[in-house]
Amino acid sequence: MLTCKQATFYSSIRSFKKLSFVQSIQLKLHLMMCKSCHEFDHQNKIIDQSLTDFIKNDHLISEESLSEEKKSQIESAVKQRINKK
Amino acid sequence: MFVIQPQTVYLQPVAENKKYVCDPLLWVDQFSDEFFRFAVYRVKNREVAEDLVQETFLSGLKSLNNFRRDCPEKSWLYNILRNKIIDHFRKKTNHEIKQSSTVIEADDDSFFSNFFKPGGQWNNEASPENWNISADKILERKEFMEFLILCLSLLPEMWEKVFNLKTIEDLPSKDICKELNITPSNLWTIIHRAKLQMRGCLEKRWLNK
Numbered sequence: 001m002l003t004c005k006q007a008t009f010y011s012s013i014r015s016f017k018k019l020s021f022v023q024s025i026q027l028k029l030h031l032m033m034c035k036s037c038h039e040f041d042h043q044n045k046i047i048d049q050s051l052t053d054f055i056k057n058d059h060l061i062s063e064e065s066l067s068e069e070k071k072s073q074i075e076s077a078v079k080q081r082i083n084k085k
Numbered sequence: 086m087f088v089i090q091p092q093t094v095y096l097q098p099v100a101e102n103k104k105y106v107c108d109p110l111l112w113v114d115q116f117s118d119e120f121f122r123f124a125v126y127r128v129k130n131r132e133v134a135e136d137l138v139q140e141t142f143l144s145g146l147k148s149l150n151n152f153r154r155d156c157p158e159k160s161w162l163y164n165i166l167r168n169k170i171i172d173h174f175r176k177k178t179n180h181e182i183k184q185s186s187t188v189i190e191a192d193d194d195s196f197f198s199n200f201f202k203p204g205g206q207w208n209n210e211a212s213p214e215n216w217n218i219s220a221d222k223i224l225e226r227k228e229f230m231e232f233l234i235l236c237l238s239l240l241p242e243m244w245e246k247v248f249n250l251k252t253i254e255d256l257p258s259k260d261i262c263k264e265l266n267i268t269p270s271n272l273w274t275i276i277h278r279a280k281l282q283m284r285g286c287l288e289k290r291w292l293n294k
Contacts, residue, residue, distance in 0.1 A: 003205025012280035013273045016258050039213035043284050065118040074139045075113045081146045
């Protein structure tokens with residue numbers, strides 16, 4: 001029988017590494033019987049999924065933009081480089 | 086050196102005979118804001134992100150000959166930007182890795198005793214509460230995201246880096262180990278601790294605020 005410490009370990013690394021057959025059975029059993037670890041596992045998934053979605057989508061909807069000053073600075077750097085050619 | 090995985094997200098399928106054009110004079114107008122946002126969320130620093138965008142365009146100009154016109158210039162530039170961002174993380178990592186070596190010692194009883202009793206069961210005060218929320222609904226909650234990013238930023242550098250390389254660059258675990266110069270068992274321990282800490286942080290700051 002896994003302890004909660006071991007169960008949270010398996011639950012945490014699951015999205016990085018495939019657990020062995022025995023490990024995943026042990027984890028399943030523990031999660032069925034332990035309410036706290038069941039919550040932990042569920043919240044873990046929420047955290048992983050939210051982070052992934054955040055990274056994939058957020059830069060497309062955000063309002064942030066480059067300052068005009070920096071933009072014209074980049075623009076002149078680009079032009080300068082083109083003219084050199 | 087690790088090899089950057091081919092990025093599939095931004096590369097669209099190529100139509101037969103379709104050739105893409107490339108006009109560097111329009112780059113800043115067309116792409117700079119989007120590239121900036123892409124970079125700033127990853128490196129979490131406006132100035133660094135601005136510089137990365139500039140470097141991307143300049144590198145693009147330098148290697149204009151490599152642009153094979155079989156994909157839109159935007160995808161091609163995105164790949165350059167991604168490589169710049171990975172380079173940035175790599176430089177930062179090498180610089181900091183010596184100082185953070187204490188965080189990756191294999192087992193640290195005092196850390197885990199915040200969460201677990203000596204027998205391995207949860208401490209009463211650290212045991213997870215029911216958040217009463219489902220994985221898809223939570224994404225609508227902008228507030229949750231803000232706390233998530235806050236809690237991520239409160240992690241020790243090394244742990245945050247693992248998350249970055251995994252969730253942002255989607256690197257396989259063996260490449261993360263190579264990149265950060267740690268063993269797989271170090272990596273698993275870091276992930277375990279980071280998850281415990283993140284979850285506790287969210288519960289404390291977001292749920293019980």
